[in-house]
Amino acid sequence: MTAPALAPFQPSLFDVTDGGPTFDALTGGPRRRLLSDGAWVDLHPNWLRGADHLMRNLTMAVPWRSERRMMYDRVVDVPRLANFYDSSTQLPDPLLEQAISRLNAHYGPVLGEPFATAGLCYYRDGSDSVAWHGDDLGRGATEDTMVAILSLGATRSLLLRPRAGGPSLRFPVGHGDLLVMGGSCQRTWEHCVPKSSRPTGPRISVQFRVQGVR
Ligand SMILES: O=C(O)CCC(=O)C(=O)O
Numbered sequence: 001m002t003a004p005a006l007a008p009f010q011p012s013l014f015d016v017t018d019g020g021p022t023f024d025a026l027t028g029g030p031r032r033r034l035l036s037d038g039a040w041v042d043l044h045p046n047w048l049r050g051a052d053h054l055m056r057n058l059t060m061a062v063p064w065r066s067e068r069r070m071m072y073d074r075v076v077d078v079p080r081l082a083n084f085y086d087s088s089t090q091l092p093d094p095l096l097e098q099a100i101s102r103l104n105a106h107y108g109p110v111l112g113e114p115f116a117t118a119g120l121c122y123y124r125d126g127s128d129s130v131a132w133h134g135d136d137l138g139r140g141a142t143e144d145t146m147v148a149i150l151s152l153g154a155t156r157s158l159l160l161r162p163r164a165g166g167p168s169l170r171f172p173v174g175h176g177d178l179l180v181m182g183g184s185c186q187r188t189w190e191h192c193v194p195k196s197s198r199p200t201g202p203r204i205s206v207q208f209r210v211q212g213v214r
Pocket of ligand 1: 119121130135149158191192193205206207
């Protein structure tokens, strides 16, 4: 089902760049947090500066759809809108092509293959969310991989917890931030974006993955 009209994005007062959008260099940039079982997370705040136009364009240009997803052996409704771009589909904004090239230049040598697909999700407000899961449909269930998330719009918390049990970690992801989950993260840890009871504007998450991981 195609989504109804979406709320307009309120541009950020702090996201002003003179020469248009720019990506920060990734070399030496992201702060890596090592997790248990060979999992890790890189966080690069403000990776994309001047992201307002991208947020606005994706809001309008992506044919957002209600989402259903396999979780815990069942197909469930996910309270957010989404669209998936496989490697043969043109991405909805040239900046996403730039993002994928930069990620491949930085992470490719360790990842051993390119980021190839983009999953886009639209969280309309704080009542949209995604439940605990790992991206373990496909090769993520058995192989180390990376999932790189560019966050746009409202700041939301992305939580991670070890599958073996233990406390969760909270990563606030804001406008232009990059978060990369790597190593065994998709099979030994789970992540979620919980609902928020605070007044929360729209957020878009762009997840870059390798072929064969969802
Ligand atoms: O919203 C996010 O950044 C996380 C999205 C996610 O975990 C997923 O779609 O698998």
